[in-house]
Amino acid sequence: MRLLVSDxxxxxxxxxxxxxxxxxxxxxxxxxxxxxxxxxxxxxxGIAGGIVAPTSGSVRVEGEVPDGCLNPITFIFQxxxxxxxxxxxxxxxxxxxxxxxxxxxxxxxxxxxxxxMGLWEFRKALPKQLSxxxxxxxxIARALAVRPAMLLLDEPLSALDxxxxxxxxxxxxxxxxxxxxxxxxVTHNLDEALRLADRVCVLSRRPGRIRELVTIxxxxxxxxxxxxxxxxxxxxxxxxxxxxxxxxMADREIARA
Amino acid sequence: xxDSLNPxxxxxxxxxxxxxxxxxxxxxxxxxxxxxHPWAALAAFALxxxxxxxxxxxxxxxxxxxxPPSAVGRALAGMVSDGSLWLNLKASLARIAVxxxxxxxxxxxxxxxxxxxxxxxxxxxPLVSAFFPIPKIALLPLFIxxxxxxxxxxxxxxxxxxxxxxxxxxxxxxxQVPRNLIRMAQSFGLPWRSILRSIVLPGALPGILAGFRxxxxxxxxxxxxxxxxxxxxxxxxxxxxxxxLMQTDTLLAGVLxxxxxxxxxxxxxxxxxxxxxxxx
Numbered sequence: 001m002r003l004l005v006s007d008x009x010x011x012x013x014x015x016x017x018x019x020x021x022x023x024x025x026x027x028x029x030x031x032x033x034x035x036x037x038x039x040x041x042x043x044x045x046g047i048a049g050g051i052v053a054p055t056s057g058s059v060r061v062e063g064e065v066p067d068g069c070l071n072p073i074t075f076i077f078q079x080x081x082x083x084x085x086x087x088x089x090x091x092x093x094x095x096x097x098x099x100x101x102x103x104x105x106x107x108x109x110x111x112x113x114x115x116x117m118g119l120w121e122f123r124k125a126l127p128k129q130l131s132x133x134x135x136x137x138x139x140i141a142r143a144l145a146v147r148p149a150m151l152l153l154d155e156p157l158s159a160l161d162x163x164x165x166x167x168x169x170x171x172x173x174x175x176x177x178x179x180x181x182x183x184x185x186v187t188h189n190l191d192e193a194l195r196l197a198d199r200v201c202v203l204s205r206r207p208g209r210i211r212e213l214v215t216i217x218x219x220x221x222x223x224x225x226x227x228x229x230x231x232x233x234x235x236x237x238x239x240x241x242x243x244x245x246x247x248x249m250a251d252r253e254i255a256r257a
Numbered sequence: 258x259x260d261s262l263n264p265x266x267x268x269x270x271x272x273x274x275x276x277x278x279x280x281x282x283x284x285x286x287x288x289x290x291x292x293x294h295p296w297a298a299l300a301a302f303a304l305x306x307x308x309x310x311x312x313x314x315x316x317x318x319x320x321x322x323x324x325p326p327s328a329v330g331r332a333l334a335g336m337v338s339d340g341s342l343w344l345n346l347k348a349s350l351a352r353i354a355v356x357x358x359x360x361x362x363x364x365x366x367x368x369x370x371x372x373x374x375x376x377x378x379x380x381x382x383p384l385v386s387a388f389f390p391i392p393k394i395a396l397l398p399l400f401i402x403x404x405x406x407x408x409x410x411x412x413x414x415x416x417x418x419x420x421x422x423x424x425x426x427x428x429x430x431x432x433q434v435p436r437n438l439i440r441m442a443q444s445f446g447l448p449w450r451s452i453l454r455s456i457v458l459p460g461a462l463p464g465i466l467a468g469f470r471x472x473x474x475x476x477x478x479x480x481x482x483x484x485x486x487x488x489x490x491x492x493x494x495x496x497x498x499x500x501x502l503m504q505t506d507t508l509l510a511g512v513l514x515x516x517x518x519x520x521x522x523x524x525x526x527x528x529x530x531x532x533x534x535x536x537x
Contacts, residue, residue, distance in 0.1 A: 070446075071444075081437050083456065084536050097451060
């Protein structure tokens with residue numbers, strides 16, 4: 001499934017947060033969106049997922065919805081968004097309850113998501129009994145249960161410690177290796193973008209405009225190898241240079257205001 | 258050239274190491290924590306009763322105005338044996354139950370509407386703000402005119418008193434439901450009713466149950482006041498009658514029953530919270 005963002009602008013009252021965004025996300029592509037705080041990354045994701053109405057411009061999807069897909073565009077949230085009163089299994093079940101599935105299929109979707117995320121033993125646990133990493137795994141299992149065509153990830157690892165981030169990045173890589181799901185991945189972490197994305201979209205400070213789209217040539221599966229490090233370091237420097245300039249200017253503008 | 262490599266340099270004598278003084282680090286982290294003292298409350302009650310009993314027996318307090326706990330206990334036992342306790346308690350409990358249920362159902366309905374629909378809130382908030390501060394017992398004479406001296410006027414007073422705090426507790430509780438959970442549900446395409454049933458209602462439950470605690474106390478106050486104004490039976494009427502007859506031991510026995518009733522209601526609500534909110 002492809003995502004086409006055309007001339008997208010969004011304002012909160014008098015504050016323009018996104019300005020003239022044109023973006024195409026190819027089928028199976030992972031596009032990371034980075035930029036300084038307040039540049040409209042999460043707003044862009046919200047608009048792409050249909051939970052924020054844009055002021056102007058459009059977001060369209062093209063392509064076939066795969067078999068068994070119940071929610072083509074599916075979010076994975078920074079704060080996990082789990083219902084604290086439901087156990088792990090019931091949190092995953094929530095997103096299937098309104099679909100006309102047989103109880104066997106419903107259970108199969110829940111079980112397969114939980115097993116893939118290593119949560120089977122914790123299926124009866126409440127969110128408060130889980131670590132941050134496990135909670136995010138529940139969020140991923142919930143997303144997998146609807147067999148999405150496109151994932152929208154809103155800083156999914158930013159609330160987690162470094163060790164858990166590494167483990168979950170491996171989970172994401174495994175997920176994308178198997179499913180080839182198209183993904184829009186908002187992050188402020190360059191290492192995540194370099195490890196996971198095919199392209200990186202750098203947004204300017206507010207109002208967010210596309211500053212640059214950087215392609216990472218190195219295949220994802222080879223990025224941990226020593227031979228890839230020179231290229232990745234070069235891309236990293238370039239991204240950091242772009243980000244730093246924008247962040248510094250944003251800071252100065254805030255100080256002046 | 259460094260001295261260590263220069264054979265002509267004088268040998269450097271290492272500075273004597275002062276042995277550490279074995280002074281323990283002073284603990285500074287005490288206090289500001291809640292510790293359980295399960296016997297403290299019982300001991301305080303026992304002490305209070307003992308002092309009260311002692312003061313009466315030593316003639317420090319007139320038994321006519323402040324009878325000793327033993328006399329209050331005897332009066333309570335008398336109420337149990339002659340059946341007046343159950344007769345009056347039954348009347349009060351029925352009034353509380355009917356009035357509280359009516360006020361709570363109405364309040365939750367309106368509170369939900371105000372929490373969910375902006376128009377209902379725009380209409381409801383000024384009305385609730387205007388009616389909420391009225392002391393509800395002041396409306397009893399009006400309710401007596403409308404519904405007569407019988408039970409309906411008492412139900413109306415209690416129901417009216419319970420209604421407004423329930424409205425406020427309910428719509429405030431809905432406001433407290435994390436919006437990220439609602440957005441999550443919307444992003445998965447959950448229908449409006451499912452969002453209401455699976456997210457808004459359970460998310461608002463802690464606030465609604467906290468409101469129950471307040472409205473239960475209001476119901477207890479109002480039932481006593483309403484019974485003092487116009488009732489044959491009920492703990493309020495019983496206490497008033499005892500006061501009129503200068504039977505202070507019986508009066509205090511009635512007050513003790515009210516206190517126990519409040520305690521029982523609180524315990525039931527605590528159990529309910531423990532059962533329904535075990536996820537917190």
